[in-house]
Amino acid sequence: MPRKEIKLDHSIEHLSILDENGRLDQDLMPDLSKEQLLRFHRGMLLARRFDERLLLLQRQGHIGTFAPVKGQEAAQIGAVANLKAEDWMLPAFREIAAILWRGTLPSALIIFNAGYNEGGKIPQQQRDFPNAVPVASQLPHGVGIAYGIKYRKKQEVVLTFFGDGATSEGDFHEALNFAAVFEVPAVFICQNNHWAISVPREKQTKSKTLAQKALAYGIPGIQVDGNDVLAVYAATQEAVERARSGGGPTLIECVTYRLTMHTTVDDPTKYRQEEEVKIWEKRDPLPRFQKFLQEAGHLSEKDIDDLEKEIKEHLDTEWSEAQQQMEKMGNPLDMFEHVYAQLPPYLQEQKEAFSQFIEAQKEADHA
Ligand SMILES: Cc1ncc(C[n+]2csc(CCOP(=O)(O)OP(=O)(O)O)c2C)c(N)n1
Numbered sequence: 495m496p497r498k499e500i501k502l503d504h505s506i507e508h509l510s511i512l513d514e515n516g517r518l519d520q521d522l523m524p525d526l527s528k529e530q531l532l533r534f535h536r537g538m539l540l541a542r543r544f545d546e547r548l549l550l551l552q553r554q555g556h557i558g559t560f561a562p563v564k565g566q567e568a569a570q571i572g573a574v575a576n577l578k579a580e581d582w583m584l585p586a587f588r589e590i591a592a593i594l595w596r597g598t599l600p601s602a603l604i605i606f607n608a609g610y611n612e613g614g615k616i617p618q619q620q621r622d623f624p625n626a627v628p629v630a631s632q633l634p635h636g637v638g639i640a641y642g643i644k645y646r647k648k649q650e651v652v653l654t655f656f657g658d659g660a661t662s663e664g665d666f667h668e669a670l671n672f673a674a675v676f677e678v679p680a681v682f683i684c685q686n687n688h689w690a691i692s693v694p695r696e697k698q699t700k701s702k703t704l705a706q707k708a709l710a711y712g713i714p715g716i717q718v719d720g721n722d723v724l725a726v727y728a729a730t731q732e733a734v735e736r737a738r739s740g741g742g743p744t745l746i747e748c749v750t751y752r753l754t755m756h757t758t759v760d761d762p763t764k765y766r767q768e769e770e771v772k773i774w775e776k777r778d779p780l781p782r783f784q785k786f787l788q789e790a791g792h793l794s795e796k797d798i799d800d801l802e803k804e805i806k807e808h809l810d811t812e813w814s815e816a817q818q819q820m821e822k823m824g825n826p827l828d829m830f831e832h833v834y835a836q837l838p839p840y841l842q843e844q845k846e847a848f849s850q851f852i853e854a855q856k857e858a859d860h861a
Contacts, residue, residue, distance in 0.1 A: 497559050502709075505522075506709075509718045513774060516784070520692075532792060532793070534575060538568060542564065545564050547716070549754075557604060561757045562755065564754045565750060566687055567723075572723040572726025580617075580621065580650050582621045582650065583653040583723075597620055599812060601813070602615075628773060629665035629690075630669075633668075636680055637669045640678035640679050656683070659698060661684060669682075672744070674743060681743065683748060684748065685750055686720065687752035691760065692765040711745075718746060720779075721750025822828065
């Protein structure tokens, strides 16, 4: 038999609505009220300021390591703003903006990052999953939930966040394949921030885009400017509507950039060039959106100043609240709680040994 061609009629769309200078493509503008636009702005600014506060707290030794969101606020707010309370959100470990948007308090995130279990407790009615630290593990979890939603004939949607590095994991491919075959209501948001710790996007995949990986699974995929909150919102809105109406999953690649370190234990100057960061600083999603809002007459300098003040006060209060709560926590023996109703003998032994160690330390401190 001769070789023959199987023609594949595919291409990938790239969507951008606000350019780098905050200028709008009117034809593509999603239908959003002034109030909604201002909520996006507040969500992005709150995440930016909270991220900065977490970095200070980490540098002062109040909390442990965390993964900063700086630069990726638009990708997260634009996506999650499409969810209803009954929808599900599964974050990776950099989703500070999305988590705050869904209603988690800054104090809870501070407590979580200070190492207390209590900070990771999600209220019963809030359909968010805890941070997924194993890269891409949240994708099969999300698809499992989405399968359950379909099975029960509910109208809910599952949105999962992950990075460019996650697309190299088996979990990513299994999740997309399953989601596609069973047409589950899942939206996959890939934040292509160009780096997976020290591995650049070019070394992650030979594919031209990450969005095109959708084609292999037979689902819609789109690449958007991930620093443009309106483009992310519009693409996710389409995907969420499709998922809710039985149209199955979508992969969205948000092209963005991690402006600071991978986590607070990492030094990006060891592996990336300062010039690259400078280029992306010019594409920062926050000033770009502010410019647009100001030019549209929705936001004045004074409004920004007032909001900055309000956010600072809010974060001060949340930090005091977190401190007060943490004073009542912090028994190191808590790590033995909440997994087993009855501790297995080897853990019981460890607990007793650790308890004796703590007592001995206390006595040594007093001596
Ligand atoms: C399964 C697994 N392998 C390796 C790691 C170590 N690790 C932590 S973050 C990270 C890079 C993740 O990059 P990406 O998915 O692009 O997300 P980003 O951190 O850029 O937001 C790696 C390899 C891990 N946490 N889990």
